[in-house]
Amino acid sequence: MLDGIRVVLTAYTASFRVPHFVGYQLTLPVPPISTIYGLLAAAKGEWVAPDGVAWFAYRLEYEGQAFDVEAITQVERKKPDEAPQFADRNVLNRQFLVWPRLTLYLPADWADPFRRPRYQLLLGRTQDVATVETELVGAVGGHGAVWLHSLPIALSAEPYRRRLGNHIFGVVDARGRPVLVRADGWLVRDTEIGTVLPVWRQEWIRERTSSPGQ
Secondary structure: OEEEEEEEEEEOEEOOEOOOOOOEEOEOOOOOHHHHHHHHHHHHOOOOOHHHOOEEEEEEEOOEEEEEEEEEEEEEOOOOOOOOEEEEEEEEEEEEEEOOEEEEEEEHHHHHHHHOOOOOOEOOOOOOEEEEEEEEEEEEEOOOOOEEEEEEEEEOOOOOOOEEEEEEEEEOOOOOOOOOOOOOOOEEEEOOOOOEEEEEEHHHHHHOOOOOOO
16 A cells, blocks of 8 residues: 655646657657656756655656757756856747646655745646646555666766666656556556556665666
């Protein structure tokens, strides 16, 4: 039995870039695990590494997808303590999600950070500003066409952030046809609304990150 909180973040738009595409930017239909750690860090006001949360689960729903043309200004700096300098400017096609709703399940001690987040919570880029609501819930073990991607698990807190681990994930689109599979110990069910989704445990993350304490 896992008791915790349900955190719901909503926004006008969201974008979770698909890696390795050049010339235009596609979005994943759900954020990678590394983005969840970023949200936890923004809420708490300090860097959150894999050791900073015992478990979490999440799901993202959205109303539709669209494309926009976005100007990207690139900056660079030769040393970490130098001010960034203009380097280049590109115009790209960017895909984004419309009316996203991210539902997070976390241990109960995360209630206060999300009730009074230290920094602005974003669902992707700086324009993807989210609102948040929290609620105590119970989540119990349960049973759970994926899109396979190699995605980052977590990032270091250094000025030039590096990946602490990468893994192949099966991305399930909430707007697609759901398929339940047996995965004892890896899926949880929200006891109030019946949603079944994967739970990411600290021990699993530790095994797949090179330096989980950073």
